[in-house]
Amino acid sequence: xxxxxxxxxxxxxxxxxxxxxxxxxxxxxxxxxxxxxxxxxxxxxxxxxxxxxxxxxxxxxxxxxxxxxxxxxxxxxxxxxxxxxxxxxxxxxxxxxxxxxxxxxxxxxxxxxxxxxxxxxxxxxxxxxxxxxxxxxxxxxxxxxxxxxxxxxxxxxxxx
Amino acid sequence: xxxxxxxxxxxxxxxxxxxxxxxxxxxxxxxxxxxxxxxxxxxxxxxxxxxxxxxxxxxxxxxxxxxxxxxxxxxxxxxxxxxxxxxxxxxxxxxxxxxxxxxxxxxxxxxxxxxxxxxxxxxxxxxxxxxxxxxxxxxxxxxxxxxxxxxxxxxxxxxxxxxxxxxxxxxxxxxxxxxxxxxxxxxxxxxxxxxxxxxxxxxxxxxxxxxxxxxxxxxxxxxxxxxxxxxxxxxxxxxxxxxxxxxxxxxxxxxxxxxxxxxxxxxxxxxxxxxxxxxxxxxxxxxxxxxxxxxxxxxxxxxxxxxxxxxxxxxxxxxxxxxxxxxxxxxxxx
Ligand code: FES
Ligand code: FES
Numbered sequence: 001x002x003x004x005x006x007x008x009x010x011x012x013x014x015x016x017x018x019x020x021x022x023x024x025x026x027x028x029x030x031x032x033x034x035x036x037x038x039x040x041x042x043x044x045x046x047x048x049x050x051x052x053x054x055x056x057x058x059x060x061x062x063x064x065x066x067x068x069x070x071x072x073x074x075x076x077x078x079x080x081x082x083x084x085x086x087x088x089x090x091x092x093x094x095x096x097x098x099x100x101x102x103x104x105x106x107x108x109x110x111x112x113x114x115x116x117x118x119x120x121x122x123x124x125x126x127x128x129x130x131x132x133x134x135x136x137x138x139x140x141x142x143x144x145x146x147x148x149x150x151x152x153x154x155x156x157x158x159x160x
Numbered sequence: 161x162x163x164x165x166x167x168x169x170x171x172x173x174x175x176x177x178x179x180x181x182x183x184x185x186x187x188x189x190x191x192x193x194x195x196x197x198x199x200x201x202x203x204x205x206x207x208x209x210x211x212x213x214x215x216x217x218x219x220x221x222x223x224x225x226x227x228x229x230x231x232x233x234x235x236x237x238x239x240x241x242x243x244x245x246x247x248x249x250x251x252x253x254x255x256x257x258x259x260x261x262x263x264x265x266x267x268x269x270x271x272x273x274x275x276x277x278x279x280x281x282x283x284x285x286x287x288x289x290x291x292x293x294x295x296x297x298x299x300x301x302x303x304x305x306x307x308x309x310x311x312x313x314x315x316x317x318x319x320x321x322x323x324x325x326x327x328x329x330x331x332x333x334x335x336x337x338x339x340x341x342x343x344x345x346x347x348x349x350x351x352x353x354x355x356x357x358x359x360x361x362x363x364x365x366x367x368x369x370x371x372x373x374x375x376x377x378x379x380x381x382x383x384x385x386x387x388x389x390x391x392x393x394x395x396x397x398x399x400x401x402x403x404x405x406x407x408x409x410x411x412x413x414x415x416x417x418x419x420x421x422x423x424x425x426x427x428x429x430x431x432x433x434x435x436x437x438x439x440x441x442x443x444x445x446x447x448x449x450x451x452x453x454x455x456x457x458x459x460x461x462x463x464x465x466x467x468x469x470x471x472x473x474x475x476x477x478x479x480x481x482x483x484x485x486x487x488x489x490x491x492x493x494x
Contacts, residue, residue, distance in 0.1 A: 102207060
């Protein structure tokens with residue numbers, strides 16, 4: 001099949017790949033570029049494990065074709081830590097014991113990041129709403145909700 | 161037609177591991193040249209925290225900080241034998257095997273240290289910080305780093321140990337059928353409060369209060385995490401999880417996990433967890449299995465709460481709106 005060139009920014013660095021037409025962004029990130037932080041849970045848009053941020057919007061990479069991402073600014077959980085220091089959301093997920101098997105975690109963190117970028121002081125209802133597209137089998141969700149609220153508090157203290 | 165409230169209670173005993181033909185787990189421990197300790201297991205960490213707990217158990221037994229222990233859960237082709245990670249057995253079975261292996265490794269470590277310090281091994285103790293010292297004379301000490309170097313490069317010793325934990329098979333007595341399926345039981349009790357809409361059959365769990373007796377909690381935060389998730393999963397089993405939630409005819413049912421229902425972040429009951437620790441006689445440092453058992457007591461508690469609310473006994477899981485409505489109809493028909 002004909003290959004299509006695609007160029008985008010991933011976590012701040014330029015990427016250029018040839019992908020087969022129809023390749024999902026999830027497959028391109030994981031199998032071509034080697035960023036395995038987005039997980040393939042259902043491959044049909046229902047679990048949220050593959051969530052990434054494209055031009056500031058939360059997107060399901062399993063339902064996004066790589067070839068439609070030309071010029072896009074893509075962020076994944078793998079790009080959150082800076083200089084070996086965990087992002088406040090990652091820190092909060094650890095401190096709140098919000099991860100067990102970890103399969104949902106990168107998607108949860110992406111969803112939470114988009115929420116906190118827009119709503120720095122979210123209510124519990126805001127958090128529940130923001131996470132409602134992401135499935136977790138292990139934690140019972142409460143620790144994840146608490147982690148996001150914890151990260152929001154940590155952010156506002158840092159800003160103050 | 162109304163929203164009706166009910167409250168139900170249930171208590172369980174839950175065996176740690178099973179015993180259908182003997183239930184073994186094995187472990188190997190060895191030191192690296194720099195005095196870190198490697199634990200090789202076939203038991204798998206699938207998020208329940210096996211690696212952390214085994215590192216704690218090994219570190220405590222050898223007398224080193226937990227970060228000096230590396231857990232390799234290898235694979236089942238190459239690792240020491242383990243029956244598997246199921247039936248809440250991981251901490252109990254693998255933990256006992258790790259203790260035995262770590263004790264043997266510790267003994268070799270102390271023997272090498274004794275040769276270096278020219279004292280008796282029985283006079284030595286670990287300080288928990290990575291050193292070995294003479295009891296009562298801590299100024300006479302050697303680091304475990306140096307002991308490992310000596311063992312590897314000077315004395316030709318392998319600081320290592322083998323561990324095996326086996327619950328032997330129990331056969332039923334011919335006369336009575338009595339047998340001992342397990343040597344160790346965890347316990348739990350749950351009170352659930354629900355609202356049942358007797359028009360739609362829908363159940364909302366308002367609160368779920370759980371007490372778990374799980375032996376000693378080797379890592380209290382991880383135990384709590386397991387119990388919170390398990391309590392949620394128990395409600396999920398009670399009310400949601402089936403491949404044909406509303407359709408008795410299989411042809412109309414779900415074909416995919418897409419249609420497999422579980423409560424989401426918006427459907428959470430107010431949850432309380434209380435841990436009681438009564439150390440078990442044969443568990444590693446008194447531990448029992450908190451894993452699978454913690455998702456069980458919510459199920460009968462919710463079933464009892466539904467009965468309390470609307471007076472019907474649902475004896476098939478999950479307790480779906482359809483089952484409740486059918487039972488209510490049968491009840492009305494008398
Ligand atoms: S893998 Fe994309 S939503 Fe499940
Ligand atoms: S931590 Fe296992 S799916 Fe969420």
